[in-house]
Amino acid sequence: MKFERRKRYSALLDIAPLVDVIFLLLLFFMLTSRMVSAPAIVIDLPQSRTAEVQTSSEVIITITDQGELFLGDTPVILDDFVETLRACLQQKDTPVVHLRVDHEVEVGLLVSIVDCVKMSGCASFSIETESE
Incomplete structure (x- = not known):
């Protein structure tokens, strides 16, 4: 009686195709x-403990420290x-304005910009801050 020997399979795995796929x-x-x-205009936003991350905005108004x-x-x-x-x-569908104001800007200038935003017919606006 003749017995057949089973072929031994190698346990090695060729990982070269796997590395190619990963790359x-x-x-x-x-x-x-x-x-x-990052925006090209460098400003130092005021700190806020309750700041929330917002999605991309429609209109951004920036006021520098100068x-x-x-x-x-x-x-x-x-x-x-x-x-x-x-x-x-x-030109925008949803007129939302985001104000990015440096923390060194005078309050009088900020108030005049907010007045201008309201006079332009803006429905809503927000002042951006960064979290601590």
Whole structure:
């Protein structure tokens, strides 16, 4: 009687294709992810204990510590601000404004900007802070 011997299978696993797939997935996610860049206008936001993270905004108004006024990334003169903001808000579906104000800005300037925002017909606005 003749017995057949079973073939011994090697327990080794070739991981080269696995490494290739991992690198391809890594490359895919790196190329398709959205790179988030910091705004070009540098300001020091005031601290807040109750600050909440908000989603991306429609209109961003920035006031630097020197009193420079920006609508998005574009510098704006305070005298023309109401008309410029009104034109910008008419292009948006949901007119929501976010104010990014340096903590060194005078309260009088902030109040005049808030008045301009209200005069431009803005439905709602918020003042951005950063958490402690």
